[in-house]
Amino acid sequence: MKPFSDKKKSLIINPLGDNGFHFAFNFENPTGVKLLTNSAAQRLISIINDEKPIDLNNSIDFSLNKSGLITEAILNTKSSDKKLSVWLHAVDACNLSCFYCYIPKLKKAVAIESNTLNKFSMNSQDAIVIADNLIAYCKNNEIENLHVKFAGGEPALNINLIDYFCAHIKKQSDIFVSFGMLTNGVFDSSQVIPVLQRHKISLSISLDGYELSHDEIRFEIVGKRKHGTWAKIFENIQSALSVDIHPYFLYTITPSNNSDLFKFSDFIHELGLGYRLSLIRSKESYPSEIQYEIIGNLSKLYRNLGENLDVNLPIARYAKFSEWNIKKKKDIVCTSSRKYVAIDQNGNISSCQMNMNNKFGNLLKNELELSLGRMKTDSHLLKIASPNLRDGICNSCEYFYVCSGGCPEHTIKSFGTIDVPSPWCKVFGSLVPIYIESIARQMLKNVRNKI
Numbered sequence: 218m219k220p221f222s223d224k225k226k227s228l229i230i231n232p233l234g235d236n237g238f239h240f241a242f243n244f245e246n247p248t249g250v251k252l253l254t255n256s257a258a259q260r261l262i263s264i265i266n267d268e269k270p271i272d273l274n275n276s277i278d279f280s281l282n283k284s285g286l287i288t289e290a291i292l293n294t295k296s297s298d299k300k301l302s303v304w305l306h307a308v309d310a311c312n313l314s315c316f317y318c319y320i321p322k323l324k325k326a327v328a329i330e331s332n333t334l335n336k337f338s339m340n341s342q343d344a345i346v347i348a349d350n351l352i353a354y355c356k357n358n359e360i361e362n363l364h365v366k367f368a369g370g371e372p373a374l375n376i377n378l379i380d381y382f383c384a385h386i387k388k389q390s391d392i393f394v395s396f397g398m399l400t401n402g403v404f405d406s407s408q409v410i411p412v413l414q415r416h417k418i419s420l421s422i423s424l425d426g427y428e429l430s431h432d433e434i435r436f437e438i439v440g441k442r443k444h445g446t447w448a449k450i451f452e453n454i455q456s457a458l459s460v461d462i463h464p465y466f467l468y469t470i471t472p473s474n475n476s477d478l479f480k481f482s483d484f485i486h487e488l489g490l491g492y493r494l495s496l497i498r499s500k501e502s503y504p505s506e507i508q509y510e511i512i513g514n515l516s517k518l519y520r521n522l523g524e525n526l527d528v529n530l531p532i533a534r535y536a537k538f539s540e541w542n543i544k545k546k547k548d549i550v551c552t553s554s555r556k557y558v559a560i561d562q563n564g565n566i567s568s569c570q571m572n573m574n575n576k577f578g579n580l581l582k583n584e585l586e587l588s589l590g591r592m593k594t595d596s597h598l599l600k601i602a603s604p605n606l607r608d609g610i611c612n613s614c615e616y617f618y619v620c621s622g623g624c625p626e627h628t629i630k631s632f633g634t635i636d637v638p639s640p641w642c643k644v645f646g647s648l649v650p651i652y653i654e655s656i657a658r659q660m661l662k663n664v665r666n667k668i
């Protein structure tokens with residue numbers, strides 16, 4: 218295997234058509250896409266070619282330096298250690314049954330009013346102990362910022378517990394606690410929306426393609442018949458918007474839905490809302506034809522967004538791709554096993570939602586500290602918990618600090634090691650330059666609108 222691009226990690230400076238503007242991006246030190254006038258671009262090229270040394274009294278050199286393009290003195294603030302994010306698995310069951318769901322052993326296609334639901338749900342006594350032990354851990358470790366993301370399964374199946382948990386944890390401490398909920402959008406809005414409002418819970422909804430392809434995969438079983446969920450979700454989106462809750466959408470790209478990207482994207486942007494695209498994380502790799510089809514559709518989509526997306530909907534937020542953050546140097550995509558853990562409905566602690574079969578301790582027994590210690594020495598998680606130990610060939614890829622090799626659990630599940638490129642390497646590597654250029658084109662459009 219080879220890294221996608223083994224050119225020297227470098228700075229690109231490319232023209233944006235014949236208008237004199239250029240854009241620059243530092244792959245070695247990502248601090249965002251920079252739009253440059255022709256004179257700034259020429260000056261940057263001359264600095265790189267060692268034609269004239271940097272003079273910080275010169276205003277162009279000063280700005281180039283400040284932008285992070287020509288120096289390691291990064292604007293990139295090192296992300297604070299004082300944050301903990303928790304995936305709280307409020308219920309180990311779901312009302313739908315998506316074939317690619319990666320939550321191990323989840324009880325699927327459960328009816329909302331089912332009597333068996335309790336068996337799979339977190340209960341209120343445990344929720345209090347979990348909340349108290351999370352706060353205690355944050356205090357002991359001087360963590361000022363705790364983010365709890367309610368998930369499952371379908372967290373709305375246990376919405377009363379979520380209400381109870383939020384009310385309790387907010388009373389416990391002066392630590393800043395924020396909440397999010399990741400749902401499939403198929404819920405009773407009269408019950409769920411008031412809870413979201415009461416606790417300022419941000420709402421993320423997963424969709425799967427546009428109407429028809431979505432309904433093929435995401436359906437409920439009513440009287441042995443499949444009922445697509447698109448219409449119900451759309452109703453719930455309208456209910457959320459009517460009380461000023463702006464949902465964010467998550468779209469898992471699969472071979473069967475990648476041709477719907479355009480329709481989906483237009484639909485969400487017409488509502489003035491944003492989304493994140495990610496690639497299916499299944500164990501098997503997809504054949505080259507499928508990868509090229511996905512590359513083709515994603516490339517068309519981002520080229521189009523760069524030219525046409527409303528400048529008030531910045532691509533990096535409103536059409537985000539994967540876990541990419543082009544303003545931050547990242548050597549791994551997530552903080553799993555360090556500042557991020559998943560807690561199941563019984564308090565068991567795992568490194569993340571993709572690895573919930575592996576339990577490292579239990580929060581009901583106050584074992585978060587112990588669990589994080591165990592993750593650091595676990596052979597499977599060693600390099601996720603300590604990414605500086607990675608020695609794979611992604612490290613020598615030009616795009617490493619943007620792509621960061623993709624989801625490490627996915628790579629490990631596919632190849633048994635983190636030290637090889639992601640199963641989606643071809644797609645990532647092909648899309649990085651297009652994604653960056655699309656952001657630059659949208660920035661240029663913004664500048665032109667102001668002239």
Ligand code: SF4
Binds near residue numbers: 220222611623638
């Ligand atoms: S997975 Fe990403 S970082 Fe690794 S070689 Fe491929 S494009 Fe480069």
Ligand code: SF4
Binds near residue numbers: 540551625627
């Ligand atoms: S390992 Fe993958 S699934 Fe788990 S938190 Fe990281 S990016 Fe997400």
